[in-house]
Structures are given as C-alpha cells and as structure tokens.
Amino acid sequence: MQTGMPEYVLGVDIGGTYTKYGFVNREGNCIGESYILTHADEPFTHFLVRLVQAIEESRRALGFEIALRGIGIGAPNANYYTGRIEKPANLSWGDVDVVGQLSRHYRGIPIVITNDANAAAIGEMKFGAARNMRDFIMITLGTGLGSGIVANGKLVYGHDGFAGEMGHVIVDPNGRMHSNGRRGALETYVSASGIKRTVFYLMAEYPYESELRHLSYHEMTSEHITAAALRGDKIALEAYEYTGRILGMKLADAVAHTSPEAIIFFGGLTKAGNLLLEPVKRHMEAYLFPIYRNKVKLLISALEGKNVAVLGASALAWNEIDSNMMVSF
C-alpha cells in the first residue's frame, strides 16, 4: 500500500450520454472532476481506453500524487455480484464485464460496480442525509424511478444483485403501459415522464383551464409543471396530488417490507419540494399500517447540487474497503 500520500478513491458514473468521474477522499471531498462522452454506440473496449486515458490525464493534472485505494462505478443495470453491466436500456454494449476489464488497467485495488440508485443510497449513507442510519430507502426521481434499500446497515442487493427496483412495482395491473410493454409500473406514474403523463390524463379528464394546455407533449417538462403549480395552476396542482397519492401508497407498501427510518429523495422532481413531499407524506401516512405511522422521515438528499452519482460511486468503493478491513481483523 502507498503511504504518506493522501488517500482517494475514483468514483465513476456511466450514463447514456456522459461518463463522469472524480477522486474522492474519506470525507467526501471530490477533486479532479471531469467527464467524457460515453458514445454508447461504440464498442465497450474503445470506451474503456478513452476513459482510462481521461482519468490518468485528470490525475496528472491534480499537481500532487494521490494513493488510489479503490474504484467505485455506478451504471444502469450494473450487477454488484458479477461486476457486469447487463443489457442496459440506454447503452448498446449488451453484457459487458466492466470490473474485469477495468482491473487490467488498475491492479491490486478493489473495483466495485452497482446501479446508480444503489450508489446514491451508499453515497447518502456515507456523506449525506443517511449518516448513522442503518435502515432507509433511497428513491431517485429522474426520467424513471430508481431505488436503493439499506437494511441492517447494508445495501440489499438480493440473490441476483438486482434488488431495489421499486420503479417496477405495480400500482394497477391494468394501468399505464411502460415503454417496455408492461402495465401499471410505479415509474409510469412517479417520475419526470410519469407526472407529465398525469398532466395529460388530467387535461383529458377535467375542463379546467391551465397554462399547460399551451404546450405539446414533447415540449412539456416537469419544470413547466412545477412552475405552473407554484402559480396555482389547478391541473398542475392536481398532478402533484395524484402523484403523491400513488407514491404515498407504494411507499406504505415499502415500509411494510423493510420499515425504514427514512425515505430519501433525489433527482429533478425533488425541486418541487413540498409540492411533492406534502401529498406524498399525507397519503403515505393514511395508507400505512398503524404501527408504522408518524415514524418514517421523508427527506430530500443532502447531496443535491453536488455530483451525487460520482460521490455515490466513490462511497461504494470506500464501503468496500472498510468492510474488507473488518473481515480481515
């Protein structure tokens, strides 16, 4: 082990468009942040060569030497157990051995991968709103809905490494069709695209005038809906109420599974703040089995605004280093 030099891990967030990275120390301070274009249509090996070159350039540009203790990676459909990305929807690589291939470039240090929501959960536990919590649920609200569940102080990966897909629990078996063809999944209601679908449903259902009636489906974003709601737009407000009722109901189910201390939200939709959280909380409490009532905190990520994906990925690496240390005692 290198000593004397400051210790860092590398956090990498592989997304459909950008792959971001940075070097993060134990306190969660990130240096050397940068990114490359993912170019997911190119072969994975080309991507990897470009990524390693960029990382090493950023490392040299730091101006001082660091001890690189590990690498953590967040990526869609990533499997912690196998180290692979398995058929992600927004990358054309098929099934690739990310950890195996990257370990040829970085030998002798732990390299771990998991999906973005799990990485966010570990980031929150290590550096954010879930410090000192042993049982909580992380919900990421982007184009879809991702989740990471922590129980007994450990991320729940499940038997196959794919636990925590709360975006795909079923709200209504005859409900909205997902782009994957399945019916009634939570993320078709609760996500940036889900709330837009709700606005379109409500514009069909009710006669109320709304500024959102001036926008086409492709023009409208969740920011438009939030802005309209803040101006008192009836359709937009009702869309948040509708979203809150459905999310609240499914969170009540989630609580009956793992009884978390808190549920922590991250992502674009959380910018709506209490427009979202107030109805979620009200409906969740109403749907909760009584023994759970008034116990579960609903929190916004403490890492909002920071590069959470990179921080989360780095926390995954620190977590691995720390738990290996415990085993070797």
Add this chain to the structure above:
Amino acid sequence: MQTGMPEYVLGVDIGGTYTKYGFVNREGNCIGESYILTHADEPFTHFLVRLVQAIEESRRALGFEIALRGIGIGAPNANYYTGRIEKPANLSWGDVDVVGQLSRHYRGIPIVITNDANAAAIGEMKFGAARNMRDFIMITLGTGLGSGIVANGKLVYGHDGFAGEMGHVIVDPNGRMHSNGRRGALETYVSASGIKRTVFYLMAEYPYESELRHLSYHEMTSEHITAAALRGDKIALEAYEYTGRILGMKLADAVAHTSPEAIIFFGGLTKAGNLLLEPVKRHMEAYLFPIYRNKVKLLISALEGKNVAVLGASALAWNEIDSNMMVSF
C-alpha cells in the same frame, strides 16, 4: 458456562390460546415439548409464573441435565429491539416487557423475542428449506398473513423492529375492509379467512352450483374450500385462482424490493399444495419485472408438521448465540 452436559436452548411460542415450548439442540432436535394454556385475560405476571413452573417441570422430567444456553420466544407483535410485546390483538396484556421479566428467572443467558413469522423465517434458515440461503422471504398463511424477510443473511427487523408486515400491503385502496377498519390489505384476500371471503364474493358474482353453497360463513373453513377444489368444484377452483393472482401480484412487488432466492410458505393454506402454488407462480411470473423472471423458487416449508413455532423461536436463540460469538472473535 456449563460444560460436558448437552447444550440446548428453550424455544417458546406464545399464542392466543396455547403457549408451547420445548428444548432444542443445535441440530434442531426438540425434547421436553409441552404447553400451558395462555389465559390471556389473566395478568402477564401470573402467566409468567405458570410458564416458568411448567418449563422447570418439563426440564426435570427430561431425566438428564442440560446446559441451557439461551431462550428464544415467538409472539404476536413482539419487538426484537425492545424485548416487549406491544399491544397484540389477541392478548389483553397491553405492552409487556417479556424479555426483562423472564430474565429475572433465567439470568446470564441471552433471551430474545420476535414475532411468529420472523421466528419461522429464522427456523427455516437454521433447520429447514432456507439452509444456506442469504436472501429469502417467509410467508405464513394462517388466519392472517405474516412474513419475515431475510437479506444479506440477516433478518430484516427495520428501524423500529416491525419490518415484514406483508399481510398489510395494499392490494386495492378501495378493497376489502379489515377487522382493523383499513381497506384492501393483502391478508383480507390471502389467508384462511381471506379465501373464504373470496368464496363468498364468487358465490355472489357467479351462478355456478357449488357444494360450498350448503355451508354458512361461520361453518366454512379453508379445508372445505380445498376439499371442494380437489373434487373440481368451480367456485372453489376459481377462489384459488383469484387468491393466486392477488398473492402473485404482491409477491412480484416483494421481489422488486429484496430480490429473494426463494419465497417459502408455511401454514394451513399450504395444505392445498399446487392448488395454491401453481396460480401464485403463474401470476407472479407474469407480473414480475423481466430481469427477475424464472429465478425465484416458491417452496413449502421443510418444517411443516413439526412444531415450527417452537423450532423457530429456538433458532432465534441459537442465531443470537452464534452472532454474539462472531462479534467476540
């Protein structure tokens, strides 16, 4: 620690009518099994004195000395963290400190308590169908539906000790009323009483003749429904199909939370065997998010017919002893 003598723990199952107990060794062999009437209307302290007397009588009657290493207790609404039973529906004791009071009689050994379904899960992991599993869900199908969730090799107690109340996840927010006044909980559909309610719904909904039309609500049991289904009774068969669809849908949600290797069923309704498991499996697979398909085993408890509640409670004690040993290494 006593040595030389064979090592046993005491397993105790506190129920509304009977309290059963037995001495169980590491291999899951149970000796000195017996029971007392719970008399839940008497004060808890009276109950405890009768229980300790009965236990000590059974211990003397063994004919040889044992080293009592710990006590595990399964009871409704029992909280692992606090050692208490908190307002159980079928016991009039209110909130009682079971572990604290029992420890006055049995000093210097670990005494642990949890609810019956959690105890069954640990029993299955230690002695039954979940040996060597690190991620599974136990479902107990009695008058209600209980559950215990194991993730990363540990029972999920949750922040407050009450995790794993899958009987209270919501099937339909406008659905059946529970005796607690809540609407649409899973156990109002899937349990011995739930399937009877389904038969009554189906007899109202369809004109088909059925042998079940000769029985009153209070006469009918789930055994009648199973027997009728095995004779090809259309209403009874449809009741299992209906039950399987609802349970399958909610198990698909449970898989999206913790992605278990297996779901293990225990209790009266499992006597229906494939009448129940076949529709559950078929519907669960159809409702599952595709990455989980054809991975999750549905199993019947390997402890069926044995005194599972006592075995489970004893496994809880062995589990506690073993994990304390690991910590002290």
